[in-house]
Amino acid sequence: MTWLTTRRQLLAAVAGFYALTGIAGAQEMARPVGVVELFTSQGCSSCPPADALLSELAERNDVISLAYHVDYWDYLGWRDALGSAANTARQKNYARALQKASVYTPQMIVNGRTDMNGADRSRVTASLDSMAGTPDGLQVDLSLQDRGDTILVEVGAFRGDAGNELLDAHLVFVDFAPRATVEIRAGENRGRTIEYRNAVNQIQTIGMWDGTAKSFEMPKSELVKKGNGCALLLQRVDREGRPGAILGAVAITP
Template identity: 45%
Template sequence: MKVFLALSLLLATGLVAADGAEAGTAQPKAVVELFTSQGCSSCPPADAVLGELAHRDDLIALSYHVDYWNYLGWDDTLATHEFTLRQKGYAHTLGGKNVYTPQMVVNGRADAVGSHKPAIEAAIDRLDRNGGGLTVPVNVQLSGNELRIAIGTGKGEADIVVVYFDHKKTVRIDRGENRGRSITYWHVVRDVQGVGMWKGDGKKLVVPAGALESGESDGCVVLLQRMGAHNRPGAILGAAVVKTTH
């Protein structure tokens, strides 16, 4: 996980989307994060569920590939150890002792088995009813080679995090538990960058678009996320997505 240190923090007077970009202005209901692996035989059903959730307008769905199943004979082509550390951080935050795949984390506050769609839906609805939803407005738009981010007011402090993702990847797996299968993965996370801090007041900032501007990723999500000790991820307070069109 790279932390973006060289920031260009500027006051933005307006948010105007560039040509070829789709900016998410409607506030999503929840962020769902799937931790998965190409080497895990239990994961393909969860990957399919994530694909269904990724097509919903009221959700932001992200897929993180972890590396701890690589010993089974297939090195996941989309995995990084940083995503394994993110999942381990959630395990501490949510009070669990171990990580597992497939795991779906909802708003950084609850989790469920990633292939169990009813449990995931129930977690989304429960958090929404009980104040665990996305309560702080977030807006992000791509303007030229910059991301223009606007965050509303709220309580507490949180990190501003940009998550770059690929819309869709189909991978042929030649070894391991899923050998012989071609599996499609949706909203595959490729990089996570911290870009600033929010302390409850309204905030606007402009940062370089990075992998989005260079064409290395198809979209990005801005998360307003509380971080605990040792940079462990916690509750997500707000989120917005922007996608480039191809």
């Protein structure tokens, strides 16, 4: 199996990767118990409590927390300053994979497996707790290492029994802004100033995985967006390329 799709795709994927060695104190998280992905919008009056919960989760050293700001509520009068069509597309692909009739905010997805209201603290934490150390949790080790001119990515072997499904696992790169403060001047949240955590700027598949231990190096020559964080998600996809269970993950924040 080809590990990287093409050199061109790889370079395009890492063009938004932040300058790892240029940030003093950049730290790689220990192996997390789970990944939470919040789909949110500055134009949604129900989202601030979920944004606050994600901010709390972002302080944990055992959870990777990512906020995808969508753009379909922009018509309500405020254009989400962190929103993008790519984030909306990821949520819609999740909806199809999870057999949901529609998308909504705030939606939290845990380990790519189950969704819930992103402001439901008890359900979010219960989902993380129930998946930790189980087949529904993260079962594959990932690590990132600085090697001067390159970044070395190491992916461990799968320790479970999943058959040929592993042939449809992708390595997904996510670039995110650790903190962003936005003064909302219109729409349902008019007059509020909110600090957002881990807002996703870019998400792109950079490789494929066959279930065995793998390693590869990414060039740092085109690294930009100093000050950002990044995450790598090892995620199953279905036959139509829609996201599924997250098997492993690693994040580095400045």
